[in-house]
Amino acid sequence: MQIGDDQGQLLTMLTRLISARRAVEVGTFTGYSSMCIARGLAEGGSLLCCDVSAEWTEIGRRAWESAGLADRIELRIAPALDTLRDLPKTADIDLAFIDADKPGYAAYWAELVPRVRPGGLLLADNVLWSGRIADPEVADANTTALRDFNDMVAADDRVETVVLTAFDGLTIARRR
């Protein structure tokens, strides 16, 4: 499912606030959040999108074309972890947005944190999981993965973190 309009506006604003030029999105689907990030990029900026679905992202490709954003978005169809591992190990990413398979979040985080520059942002969506993370009766794989992810992020002193309890929960972490 895609993020809502208000969250999209927040993504655009955060991207602008840090004058992001280089951004990475993990989980693109039909391209809405990628458009919100791409719109906020500074002149000459680019967004790398990671997704496994050629079918859903084809809708995104058409939307990027219509919106005049296609020239600043690169899409890689592959498991996101493979794409992230192939990126240079330099801290030159300004903004990363994680919104794909929940059990993968911790591994995406591990690859992204060292590649985000000091002052850059890491964002992770759905961290409240409709409140299920706080329900001790719920122990499915997605909920457990998000609980573990939230604990890991809270203990990670490479970042300072706020969890926005709006939308479905959005982690906003600033790289120290």
Ligand SMILES: C[S@@+](CC[C@H](N)C(=O)[O-])C[C@H]1O[C@@H](n2cnc3c(N)ncnc32)[C@H](O)[C@@H]1O
């Ligand atoms: C919630 S949707 C992304 C929504 C999008 N960020 C938006 O708000 O417009 C999750 C996406 O993650 C993708 N995905 C799932 N597992 C993946 C993986 N291992 N690697 C890359 N993408 C994956 C799915 O194909 C799906 O398109």
